[in-house]
Amino acid sequence: MSDRIGTRITVPPVADALGEVFTRAGHELHLVGGPVRDAILRRGSQDLDFATSAHPDQTLALLEEHGTTTWTTGRAFGTIGAMFRGERVEVTTFRADSYDRVGRNPQVAYGDNLTDDLRRRDFTVNAMAVSLPDHEFSDPFDGIGDLARQVIRTPGTPQDSFADDPLRMLRAARFAAQLGFEVDGPVRTAMADMAADLDRITAERVRDEFVKLMGAADPVRGLRLLVDTGLADRFLPELPALRMAIDEHAQHKDVYEHTLTVVRNAIGLEEDGPDVTLRIAALLHDIGKPDTKGHGPDGRVTFHHHELVGARMARKRLRALRFPKDDITEISELIALHLRFYGYGRGEWTDSAVRRYVTDAGAYLPRLHKLVRSDCTTRNRRKAARLAADYDALEERIARIAADEDLARVRPDIDGNEIMRLLDIPPGRMVGEAWRHLKELRLERGPLTREEAEAELFTWAREHDIAVPDRS
Structure with missing residues (x-):
């Protein structure tokens, strides 16, 4: 990591141009947060976030004069958005907010200096700034040191930070998943101690952070943190519950570990960037096992119909998290169908069975293929090879029948x-x-x-x- 860290930050020309506009009007403007962090890490960034000494009315006037389109949906929090020279920018007045620590939203108060504004941010790696257009680097809480150490730490005490905004606990897990960083010990302790405070946050905001985590480079890192700190119990209790159900194949430590492996396998099958729908289906595909755990005549653990129970549970949980209806339908259908394949290798499938498989999957078939393949986590190489060959044969058979019949539109x-x-x-x-x-x-x-x-x-x-x- 050390060779990726440096204080020489490349600032987009549009940022300098905006800085000239604010400087000529007598205001400070700083590039802040994620864009600065990503520039130091030499990562691309889609966002351009700015902090300014100008108040919202002054910011709006400048952006209306020099931009093309403005929007004020964040005006109550001091944020004005605009299209400036073809780029989307958001400019926020220095903040010195206070929180009642009952709800999530702060009692907005404007600040008069950059350091106080950076102090109220979530993590030190997001509490750095570059002034515009002169490029003076500000890092009052050693964010660049934490980047070098690959650690997530809060500018003040984590207890104060999370009491102000409990959503930051989920953001810690998300940034760990995105950046591959470790969470600082005191921060991790505060997450565990204050997990119940997450209940103050709306389901929609929790969902948004969860989706961002699932789309990260290594969501498993973040998921483990959520489970280990008890945060998952507050909004996704089906995941930690998997630690209690031993996998029927006896090839994995437990269903929880198997599930995380399936998520990693699914990521390995992605073709065009993160497929969050597939990843969530992989994460939830076995959540019905704890409720269906039993024992067969031979004493082996069974989970009869866990795919159907799991599909119902997934629908209920995703509704509670306010997921879009189409996402709920697809994820639950993928879960319900993911075991259908496991009779094919015994030669039991007729052409009719293949048609039904394709018809029932419908538009979800490409993801179903990936989910079924991801679910094969056996350490028995011969068995794994046989299952892979069986699914190869099924896909080839689907293609042969589809050549004669329009299977996608039966x-x-x-x-x-x-x-x-x-x-x-x-x-x-x-x-x-x-x-x-x-x-x-x-x-x-x-x-x-x-x-x-x-x-x-x-x-x-x-x-x-x-x-x-x-x-x-």
């Missing part, structure tokens, strides 16, 4: 409008039942000819006391 050979015309019935429940019957036949037998489909429809209609029109 529909009955006769649509609803045709059903109504052929049977001379109005829209209603019976049309839907007839449609589902024909779809089942399509899945079971593959594509039918028009004559075969009509004959099957008429047979079904007679069995349901629907008069079949005379077509002679």
Whole structure:
């Protein structure tokens, strides 16, 4: 890490240009927080965050004069946003807030100097600044030293910091996952002692931090910290509960360790950057095991139907965290389907079973492929190779059938409008039942000819006391 640390910071030209605007108006402007940290680490940064001595009205006037678009959604907290020379920037007045330590939001107060503003920030690695446009580096809490030591530490006492804003405890885990840093001992102790304070934070804010952690370079590092400090118990208790359930294959320390391995495996299968949906499905795929733990006649541990129980649990937990409906549906469906594959290698699957697998997965099939492969964590190399070969064979078989049939869009050979015309019935429940019957036949037998489909429809209609029109 030491060769990545330096005080020579490359400042984007747009930042210097903005600094000139504020300096000419008699105000200080500093690049602060994440952009400074990432510049020191020589990492790319998408954000440009600034702190200024100007008050919000003054900031807004300057940005309206020199920018193209402004927004004031953060004005209550001293933040004005703008598009400036094609870049999105956010400028916040120096802050000297106080907290009632009941809610999360501070009682906003503006400060008059940079050092006090940096003191109120979450961690020392985010409490550094570069003045603009003269590039004077400010680091009153030795953030650069903590970058070199690879440690997450708070500018003041962690107890005061977390009492002010308990969300910072989750941010500590997130930054550990993003940067690969260790959390300072006193900070870690405070996280464990104050975990219950996280209950003050809204579900939406907790969700946002959790999603950022899951999208980090090493989410497992952050997840372990959440479990070890008891923070996971406050918003994701299903994860620490996995430590109590021994994996039925007896190849892992427990289901908790198996789960973290599956998350790492899923990351290894990503193709275009972090896939947070896949990672969360991997994290939650076995959460039904503690509630389904039992013993078979031979004394082996069993977890019958844990995938279905886990899917229900995942839906409930993700709803509580205010995840979007589409994400909840996909993650729970992936969990429900992730064990379906484990009969394929015994030669039990017909073409009909393959069609159903593809149809049930629908648009989720690419992620389901990755989740199933990630779930193979056995240390038995021969067994692992066999499972991988079996899934290779299944994917090849899907491709062969898909070449002849549009598996991604399996529909009955006769649509609803045709059903109504052929049977001379109005829209209603019976049309839907007839449609589902024909779809089942399509899945079971593959594509039918028009004559075969009509004959099957008429047979079904007679069995349901629907008069079949005379077509002679």
